[in-house]
Amino acid sequence: MKTIDELLADGVAGKRVFVRADLNVPLDGTTITDDGRIRAVVPTVKALADAGARVVVASHLGRPKGAPDPAFSLAPAAARLGELLGAEVRFATDTVGDSARATAAGLADGQVAVVENLRFNAGETAKDDAERGAFADQLAELADVYVGDGFGAVHRKHASVFDLPARLPHYAGHLISTEVGVLKKLTEDVKRPYAVVLGGAKVSDKLGVIEHLLEKADRILIGGGMAYTFLKAQGHEVGISLLQEDQIPAVQGYLKRAEERGVEFVLPTDVLVAGEFPDLRTKAPANPTTVAADAIPADQEGLDIGPETRKLYASKLADAATVFWNGPMGVFEHPDYAEGTKAVAQALLDSSAFTVVGGGDSAAAVRTLGFDENAFGHISTGGGASLEYLEGKTLPGLAALEN
């Protein structure tokens, strides 16, 4: 994989460089609640701009449906990038249309622009190779060189991640190089006991990695929205909690395999439930109740692990030598459901383990709940991406940079 250092050494002044970043930051309206992913790409963008490149930054944000949707505009992220760079950052109101082409063409050496959300275009995420390719062709017109630095999206076979680098000279940015360097250590030389904590809401995306983790980890702790498919697989009712019904047979298989291999699977023994999802904007009191994990009422939703589970998980992490954690334990954005996530973060800090926290929301949780991000071994900007890397899968965005 060629890195940006080679590009910089060859000289990049006057060249139009397309930087595929992951600026998928959590927003409250148009306010960025955690800018970690923007800060993470600054070293790459700054190095290119300082070297006189004309930098076109692109990213997805959220999961819009292949058409413009103001709620998912990258405008706030572009403004924040400008603040962090201490320089003007231009913003194109489309991704490959008139605004993007004019903005890219109007850049002077050392200037930076952000184009609008890649996922406002159906071609970005299309399954069909030709449709993705056609969109990548349009993106390629904006630049002479491609720098891949959106680590959080390298597991996606999307036009800007996979097809575009095949059309331009391509290099890995500083963030991707750093992320891969750390995660590689976890695949090669892992100190045991090795505990993995999984939670969050992207359950269907992430359940599959457990099959591989069963061959690697000594202990797997499950929380967040993921826990309820496990509880259901054990025969418990989960009310209106997040559930991946079609994955129940697979999950039953994981539990069986874990037993055969002597991998300890730890599930919540109690959970916080409520009749409705909390209001994350007003943060109005949610008044949850604590119930046993095998006694979730039919009309209630599990939204955090309970106090007994917090203690249990802390004890299971205390003597670990390595911990990988992806996915909050509950809806941490609301204070009534943040305690589970806080307890896991604190347990990681209290242990002497090498700790890796991965994922946009997990990293944001650690910071917004007041923890010192430097106290963790590594905070990865990618959750799904780091999990699939650990799984040993070929990641489209990394393979494209290697070719």
Ligand SMILES: Nc1ncnc2c1ncn2[C@@H]1O[C@H](COP(=O)(O)OP(=O)(O)O)[C@@H](O)[C@H]1O
């Ligand atoms: N029990 C739950 N039910 C619904 N959503 C949950 C639950 N627990 C956690 N979440 C949500 O999961 C989201 C993060 O999930 P995910 O995107 O998978 O993590 P990451 O970005 O760290 O990879 C958070 O917004 C959080 O509110």
Ligand SMILES: O=C(OP(=O)(O)O)[C@H](O)COP(=O)(O)O
């Ligand atoms: O937030 C992301 O992934 P993550 O939640 O697994 O860390 C990335 O920006 C990828 O987004 P996607 O899962 O909508 O493709």
